[in-house]
Amino acid sequence: MAATTPKGPYKLVTVNTAPERAKRLIGRLVEALKDTYTIDYVANCETIEEVGPKVREHQPNVLFSASMWSAEEAAQIREIANKERPGIKTHAIPQGLQVERGPDAIVEHLMENVPKLLDTVEL
Incomplete structure (x- = not known):
């Protein structure tokens, strides 16, 4: 093979x-998807204010x-990211998922959604 x-x-x-x-x-x-996708985790923003500078810096x-942001905050984050890097693909984890169902539910959610998202990214 x-x-x-x-x-x-x-x-x-x-x-x-x-x-x-x-x-x-x-x-x-990253570990679960490594045979199909190479994902480099380059940065985390702890606040919405950090999104613009970090996206500018890391492209x-x-x-x-993450699931702690409301739909409005997630939309704001997406807007800032798009302004700094047009065409960036964004994904908002549903609000409350971590609190309601724990970390395994987050990983499961990402495993279901990330491959479809990555397949739309132009490298």
Whole structure:
């Protein structure tokens, strides 16, 4: 069987007030998808104010906002990211998912949604 090269690398930034948790959960996602996608986790923004400067600095292909943000805040994060890097792909984890169902539910949610998102990224 011929080995296929993973797609990527995709540069990922997260927006999460708990950076250690973000790093752990993204680590699980990266590990789970590593045979198909190469994802470089380059930065986390702990506040919405950090989104513009970090996106400018790292020029990520993808940005995830965590489940602690409301739909309005997630929309604001997406808007800022798009302004700094037109065409960036963003994904907002549904508000409250971490609190209601825990970290495994977040990883599951990302596993279901991230491949579809990455397949739309132009590298």
